[in-house]
Amino acid sequence: MNHQPKNRISRKGLTVWRLYGMIETVVVALLLAGVGTLTYFFDWPNWIYAAAGGLLVLFAFLFIYLFPKIRWERWRYEVRDQEIELQHGLFIVKRTLVPMVRVQHVDTEQGPILRKYDLSEISISTAATTHTIPALITEEADELRSRISVLARVAEDDV
Amino acid sequence: MSEPRYKLHPISALINFLKGLKELILPFVIIFGANLFREDGISGMFNQGWQGLLPLLVGGVVLVFMLIAGIIKWKRFVYWFEDGELRIEYGLFVKKKRYIPFERIQSLNYIEGIFHRPLGLVKVKVETAGSGKAGQAEAELTAIYRAEADRIEQEMHMAKRGYAAQAETADEMLYGPVEAQPLREEVADEPARVLYRMSMKELLVLATTSGGIGVVISGVALFLSQFSELIPYDAIYEEVMLFMRFGYLVVALTVFAGLLLAWVISVAMTLIANYQFTIHADEERIYITRGLLEKKKVSVPFNRVQGIKMTQNPLRQLFGYVHVTVESAGGTLTDKDEKIRLFPLVKQEKMKPVLDELFPDFDWSPELTRLPKRSRPFFYRLSIVWFVPAFAALGYFFYPYGLWALAVIPVIVAMGLWQHRTAGYAISGRQLTAQFRGISLHRFYMLKKRIQVVAVTRTIFQRRRDVASVHATIKSGMLGATALVPNLSREDAEEILAWYEPSRQRQKVDHEQTKNPQPNEIG
Numbered sequence: 313m314n315h316q317p318k319n320r321i322s323r324k325g326l327t328v329w330r331l332y333g334m335i336e337t338v339v340v341a342l343l344l345a346g347v348g349t350l351t352y353f354f355d356w357p358n359w360i361y362a363a364a365g366g367l368l369v370l371f372a373f374l375f376i377y378l379f380p381k382i383r384w385e386r387w388r389y390e391v392r393d394q395e396i397e398l399q400h401g402l403f404i405v406k407r408t409l410v411p412m413v414r415v416q417h418v419d420t421e422q423g424p425i426l427r428k429y430d431l432s433e434i435s436i437s438t439a440a441t442t443h444t445i446p447a448l449i450t451e452e453a454d455e456l457r458s459r460i461s462v463l464a465r466v467a468e469d470d471v
Numbered sequence: 472m473s474e475p476r477y478k479l480h481p482i483s484a485l486i487n488f489l490k491g492l493k494e495l496i497l498p499f500v501i502i503f504g505a506n507l508f509r510e511d512g513i514s515g516m517f518n519q520g521w522q523g524l525l526p527l528l529v530g531g532v533v534l535v536f537m538l539i540a541g542i543i544k545w546k547r548f549v550y551w552f553e554d555g556e557l558r559i560e561y562g563l564f565v566k567k568k569r570y571i572p573f574e575r576i577q578s579l580n581y582i583e584g585i586f587h588r589p590l591g592l593v594k595v596k597v598e599t600a601g602s603g604k605a606g607q608a609e610a611e612l613t614a615i616y617r618a619e620a621d622r623i624e625q626e627m628h629m630a631k632r633g634y635a636a637q638a639e640t641a642d643e644m645l646y647g648p649v650e651a652q653p654l655r656e657e658v659a660d661e662p663a664r665v666l667y668r669m670s671m672k673e674l675l676v677l678a679t680t681s682g683g684i685g686v687v688i689s690g691v692a693l694f695l696s697q698f699s700e701l702i703p704y705d706a707i708y709e710e711v712m713l714f715m716r717f718g719y720l721v722v723a724l725t726v727f728a729g730l731l732l733a734w735v736i737s738v739a740m741t742l743i744a745n746y747q748f749t750i751h752a753d754e755e756r757i758y759i760t761r762g763l764l765e766k767k768k769v770s771v772p773f774n775r776v777q778g779i780k781m782t783q784n785p786l787r788q789l790f791g792y793v794h795v796t797v798e799s800a801g802g803t804l805t806d807k808d809e810k811i812r813l814f815p816l817v818k819q820e821k822m823k824p825v826l827d828e829l830f831p832d833f834d835w836s837p838e839l840t841r842l843p844k845r846s847r848p849f850f851y852r853l854s855i856v857w858f859v860p861a862f863a864a865l866g867y868f869f870y871p872y873g874l875w876a877l878a879v880i881p882v883i884v885a886m887g888l889w890q891h892r893t894a895g896y897a898i899s900g901r902q903l904t905a906q907f908r909g910i911s912l913h914r915f916y917m918l919k920k921r922i923q924v925v926a927v928t929r930t931i932f933q934r935r936r937d938v939a940s941v942h943a944t945i946k947s948g949m950l951g952a953t954a955l956v957p958n959l960s961r962e963d964a965e966e967i968l969a970w971y972e973p974s975r976q977r978q979k980v981d982h983e984q985t986k987n988p989q990p991n992e993i994g
Contacts, residue, residue: 392974393974394972394973394974395972395973395974401928403930403931404928404929404930405928405929405930405934406926406927406928407926407927407928407968408924408925408926408927409924409925409926409968409971409972410923410924411971411972411973412973413973414923414924438923438924439800439923439946439951440923440924440944440945440946440947440950440951440952441923441924441944441951443924467973
């Protein structure tokens, strides 16, 4: 547990997460604007404005700046011949070990925002679970996908 | 068409009809129920000439149609064996054919309903690994004679012998290697041995201590919520107010009587469902039969067994009773009802020899490594934090009595300490045993080759105290089941991870091989 998996996800992943954070912040801002309007029309106390403003700033700070940063710094992965190791998590750091023999199939996937940044996410499925590495350069992801699928076929069970 | 075609027993027509009827009960109840609450009630329907009778007419037509449909379904259904496949042809309007290769069949489950038993018939559910919808069998033979069911099984065994080699490679790709089964050939026709039969006493203990009462109560609640619009609450309310005058004692007694009744019903249901619970086994499969009115037989191939789980709620733990389930891969086992309960309830001493016989690979009572003292706070601290808003609210609004809520804290702490004392793990050879407690105690036994993924999680607080939680996931049904060892010391978590990691394992094996070249001993 002292050594960490080697590889990090793409730096652009951080940008994408910040973008997601901004979208979420806009949604929250709209909700809070709704509260503000209600406050105006129903003469609710003025401190509600201040609270809403404060909440928005806090939300923006957490979801645009802090959380993506921590998540990105935490995210590590490593694909070895016999296993895949993943580490991620904001509050709870999770280290996952997936033996190659257990890998059933590997998918890459790319939404519109990821495509714009030339990123893909790669999902590794076992018989019971699915694990996703969220932001890799598309080329890298494709390469990794074929590498894992080759390794998964070759891997032998010795126990 | 040299192969003989077989038909189902004619009673299937009746069963089909009744099954269709069952689905129609709710609409019917609603139609007639709604009329019941109309001004002039049911009799009004007959006073309004033919228009009032319209619902009845429609109902009648539907009934006749269902009956005919049931008969046609039976007439059209044929099955036969050809080219190592079970072939079925059926269909009401569209003729459908379904060919199921025998080596794909995972299990044949027999169910004997009330209509089957007097005639010596069974309903056969054919299950394959990739059955489409959850809870739905690949094919269903509504009613055939026992001997015919045995014939299918025989055909399957015969076909499987021929295909055994291929089937095993297919299995290996999916679920890891299948254990070598040198005895398979000779034993295939040997009748299954009876390993365990549930005693009446155990059955009674099971029925009286099971949580089935919740099911009954929620069922009643659901029923009430479904029909709430039809129930004249105002009238009932007045009745109740009158009733209330009799005093709280009567009310309390009624509530108690209601709960008692629900409990009695749940006991009866459990008794009927698990009557004559028996475990048989042959070389390939475990068979479980149970039931009084509807006799169910479930079979589990040994090579699909992913792990064994034991559960003890505190009450049963006190008396040394255990509930054992088998986690098995694939099939239609997502259905809760079909969960494979190896022992619904058994005395610990009685279970051991049976398990030893069924799964000789497992070590059933390994020495557990317990948790370090420093991990104790993790079991209650967070739950107390969750309760703080409740304490604050109660303390504020119901001062001073609300402060009694704080009395919950010692309970939480005691529970947490108990969870801490219960949890532990053991690594013995290729087996991982994980034990943890929610309220009930859970213990998972699993082999390394069946564990799909191992994960270690740490919060910031856990990192500070140098502890970590370990999660091991095995395949269960269509999904996974996760065994947990919470708040282990970091070194122990590391040990589990190292035990599981294939490349570290390989290094160790290589090392041992150079030291002591006896490859047979390893693995």
